[in-house]
Amino acid sequence: MVLDLFLIALAITLNPIPMMAFVLVVASARGVLKGLAFILGWLACFVVVIAVVLALTGGQPPPPRSPPSTAVLALKLLIGVGLVLYGVRRHRRRRHAGDGTPGGATEAAPDRGPGQADQADQAGPSGRSASGSPPRSGSGASFGSRMDRGSVPAAAGLAMFLQPWGLVAAGAVTVVEANVSHASTWLALFGFCLLSTASLLAAELYVVFSPTAAQRRLLALRAWMENHEQQAIVVGSLVIGLWLTGKSIYQLTS
Incomplete structure (x- = not known):
């Protein structure tokens, strides 16, 4: 379970x-606070999923070779x-788009995340966006502008929406094997939540301690x-x- x-x-x-x-969240107005809300919303998904799985299993893995197992x-x-x-499908669409085959570009577009498609650079003549925030890379400009106007709770909701739910489902099924009577299990679950959030935490801390350099580099x-x-x-x-x-x-076969 731990390796999985x-x-x-x-x-x-x-x-x-x-x-x-x-990155666009923390680069927006009140970015540090919105980034914290994003991380809390992100973590909340893992905590809820783990809690539901443990409640269903009673904190004990099903017996080997039993129907539940x-x-x-x-x-x-x-x-x-x-x-x-899913990976094969994404690879084929990327290859078709790269080869310039008919329909390749239009097929690849729907797979992009929210705010990553159909976005134009909204920076004004001064090089700053209408909201006064620093200029952003082209495809994220309009999404970043919406984040400038967005609320802190909206940042938390965005984190829940952007969860890679296929991987989260894989984690949930793995947690079925957890035996909460062992302290090592709690450590593994805590490590799972922490590692799943590590990149976001690192970016948030970078912005807190070095906001100017962090925003540019992020x-x-x-x-x-x-x-x-x-x-x-x-x-x-x-x-x-x-x-x-x-x-x-x-x-299944052994």
Whole structure:
């Protein structure tokens, strides 16, 4: 269970879409406060999912080879296959878009995260946006402008919306194996939540202690991530999907 949770949490924290949105959140007006709300909303999803799973299992894993255990493995297999298919689909769309095949660009667009498509640079003649915030990279300008006007609770809601729910579901199925009578289990669950949020926490702390440099470098990081978004999602989906699929098949057949 621990290794599975570690791999899933690593894939979550390296997912580029939430980080790209978070950079614009902390670069907006009252960015530090909105960033904190984003992180709390992000963490709340993990806490709720884990709490629900533990409530359903009573904090004890199902007996090996029992019907509940077999059902959990089958569900984990289904999630693994789903992640593999999703990764393959993203890879094909990226390849078609890169080859310039008819329809490639229009097919790739829907897969982009909220605020990452159909956005124009709204910076005025002075190089600053209408809200007075620093200029942002082209594709995130209008989303960043909306974040300037958005509320703190809206930032928390955005975090919940941007959760990579396929990976969260994989984590939830893995938590079924948790035995809360062992202190190591609580440590593993805490580590899962912390690692899944590590990239956001690092960015938030950077903004708190060095706001000017952090904003400039995080916006540059966002521009770089925007160019490598598809590759990161494909690799993360395939690695976790293949791992869950192979392990589930082995446990079901052994």
